[in-house]
Amino acid sequence: MNIVEQVKEQLKAEIAQAIEKAGLAAAGEIPAIILETPKEKEHGDFAANIAMQLARIAKKAPRAIAEEITEHLDKSKASIEKMEIAGPGFINFFLDNGYLRELIPAVMEADQSYGCSEFGNNQKVQVEFVSANPTGNLHLGHARGAAVGDSLCNILEKAGYDVTREYYINDAGNQINNLAYSVEARYFEALGKEASMPEDGYHGEDVRQFGKELADTYGDRFIDTPEEERLAFFREYGLKREMEKLKQDLHDFHVDFDVWFSETSLYEEGKVEETLQLLREKEEVYDQDGAVWFRSTTYGDDKDRVLVKSDGSYTYLMPDIAYHKNKFERGFAKVINIWGADHHGYIPRMQAAVQALGYQKNQLETQIIQMVNLYENGERVKMSKRTGKAVTLRDLMEEVGIDATRYFFAMRSADTHLDFDLSLAKSQSNENPVYYVQYAHARLSSIFRQASEKGFSFDPNADLTPIASEKEYDLLKKIGEFPEAVALAADKYAPHRMTTYLHELASVFHSFYNAERVVDPEDEKKTKARLALVKAVQITLRNGMKMLGVSAPEKM
RNA sequence: GCCCUAGUAGCUCAGAGGAAGAGCAACAGCCUCCUAAGCUGUAGGUCACAGGUUCGAAUCCUGUCUAGGGCGCCA
Structure with missing residues (x-):
């Protein structure tokens, strides 16, 4: 406290x-x-x-x-x-706000851990996010999910939770077969042979690239290999390359995961069968029309759901239930899923499944990332997934930059539709909100450069009594709110509260900066006290920006 | 048809029982002085609509309207 x-x-x-x-x-x-x-x-x-x-x-x-x-x-x-x-x-x-001065040494003492609290009681929490199928580039929606998810994890950590970041790799379903067929088609194409894309094939440039790579490396070697063997190879190759690309893109976006969880591993370890068996024992499933149904209506779902199709294969839900069982078996008190808007109808059945497995409904929290609409120069940018003509995370990082992209996504509450204004995000002007916060940090850095040029050394033990003006107290009050703001953002799973906070802090600082001089050669005592104050501001601002994955520049 | 999201300043959005908010845009000012990507001030509102609960509702409940999305033995 x-x-x-x-x-x-x-x-x-x-x-x-x-x-x-x-x-x-x-x-x-x-x-x-x-x-x-x-x-x-x-x-x-x-x-x-x-x-x-x-x-x-x-x-x-x-x-x-x-x-x-x-x-x-x-x-x-x-x-x-x-x-x-x-x-x-x-x-x-x-x-009488004099007590606020005590914050300064406390913040400097805590330094990088300022903002931390015991709010989460070290509870084990797992956050699963992005989890895009490894069949193409990460697009806008994934980018938003990555930014929100990672920021949320940072916030939860700071608020005292023990966080595991996890990515679920859908490497077992039909979509991977389609990837294999798509790679095959592009491979033949690269060799100048007749090739047709499958109905649900992946038309992205990346897959075309893989086909070229394979043709360059292996020539026509695969033309005569049996189809089954060839497809198995292409599937492995496609998956490996897609995953490399995913990891690289996310890493460059300052998003790194602790666990990359393979769906296939659930099958290999018999977890899917085991989970189905458990549900059968608990009488949560029944057979009808040659399929196996999960009685999800028991737990408030609209209708019961098929787990095993009449052709004997599993629906998507079945391994997903096995996956969630596995999550809880790993000892997470709370499991947070960050899903795209297209999965939102899926929440009731997953909640039903969690309860059927014997866990509490509220141990599973699902946050929906709503749709992103892209605008440029006031015009809606149309995208088509089928032709692979979509704006990707990579495009955003290159065109807009990492800082602005992450800030823009973190800025809005995740469960509302977002209009992403490309022109605004790209603009290097005061219209762009990310610069407001970064500029505050650059100014802070500049103060310290000026101070040292003028022969002032920063003194952590400075006498703070000269700190007594309204603007200074305003700054200290805002700094003092930081741990509470972090805890609140964690409690509400709301990263956008941190951008709001940082904007407020930057605003109070800019106001102070314009009203009061920090480095004053005429008054050493005041300068030293204010340098300490400004140091506390810098630490707070930097810690907040780090949580959002936004860089804190020394100069702009 | 059913379910989810949203509707708050011209625009983009916060606020989720307690005194109507921010940024941008508009208007008027501020650099002999640590970065003007900044600051100061002005103007701008029936919080979609109608009922209800409450000492008090943008916020909770019911209904209506509008916009977007979801409702497969797809993933």
Whole structure:
């Protein structure tokens, strides 16, 4: 708990005591006291709505209650400077903000771990995200999922969870057979032979490239090999190359996984069969029309779902249930899936499956990444997956850059449709929100360069008493909110709360920067104190940007 | 038809019981001074609509309208 939270707790305790002393309510009747940080400056440093909440218990008008609370409050104990009753019965507290200075050494001490909290109690959490089929390039939707997923993982880690990042490789289904056929077709094509793409083939440039590679390396060697053998080779080759590409693209996007989980491994280890057997024993499945059905309606799904088709093969759901069983067996208290919007109808059946396996419904959390529409110069950019004509993650990184792409995706709540404005993201101007935050960091760095040029050395033990202006306190308040902001973002699975926070922090800093001078050769004492303050800002900003996978430039 | 998302300033979006918010765009100012990719100020709103719950609703409930998406023995 940092000093801001301590002061808040103290103030809450004093309010509770005042309520008792005034005889407004007995100790057991007092509702949880909430202190808000008002948006408006005129509403003080903290505001309490307790008087309104007590209206019914005390059977008095809220403003009268507020009056009595303030009369019985021990101002000396909670560094209260002034109290005002406002609106329907808010009590606005104006504090002596000197205590905020204590944040500076605390932030410097914590350094890279500033922002961490015990919120997650070291609970084991698994986040599965991206998990795109290894059959082509990562497109816009995957890019959004990667940015949101990775940022969420960083946030969860900072909030005190033990996080595993996982990618589920769909390397067992039909789509891999189609990949093999597609590679084959491109291979023949590269050799100048007649070749036709399968109905559901993959038309991407990458697959064409693989065909060329194979033709260059092996010549016409595969033309006479038996089809089965040839396809097996192409399948392996295609999968290997696709995975290399995926990993590289994601890595370059600053997204790395702890576990790459192969669907095939579930089959090889008999996990799929084992899971089906378990469901049968638990009488969660039944046979009908030659197929095996999962009674998902027991757990609120619209209809029962087929697990084994009448031709004996599994549906997609079956290995996926086995996969989730495996997740929980690895000891994760919570499993978070980040899925594309096209999977959203799939949530109820997966939740049903988790319950059928004997786990709690809320142990599985599914976040949906909504659709991304691309705009350029005000025009909607049309994309077609079939022809492989789609904007890829790689395109975005090259055209827009990693920082802007990651920031843009992290900026909006994930479960709403996103209009991605390419022109805006590419523009090197103040219209682009990512620069606002980065510029703040560059300015901070510049201050330290200037300071050292002018002979000031940064002193972590500087006397901080010169820090006393409103702008400085505003900065410190914002810095003090950081761990709470991280924990809240973790609690709501909402990375976009971090971009909001960083924007606010940058804004308070820019405002301070314009109003006050840090490096002042005339006043060494003040300069040293402010350098320490500004160092705390820099640490906070940098930690936040790192969570979003955005770089913190020294110069711009 | 059923289910999910959304509808808040001109535009893009936060806010999810407590005092209507940000960025961009518009308008008016600010660089002899640590980076003007910045700052300061002005203007801009029936929070889609109608009911309900509450001391209090953009926020919760019910219904309606509009937009997008999902509803396979595909993955």
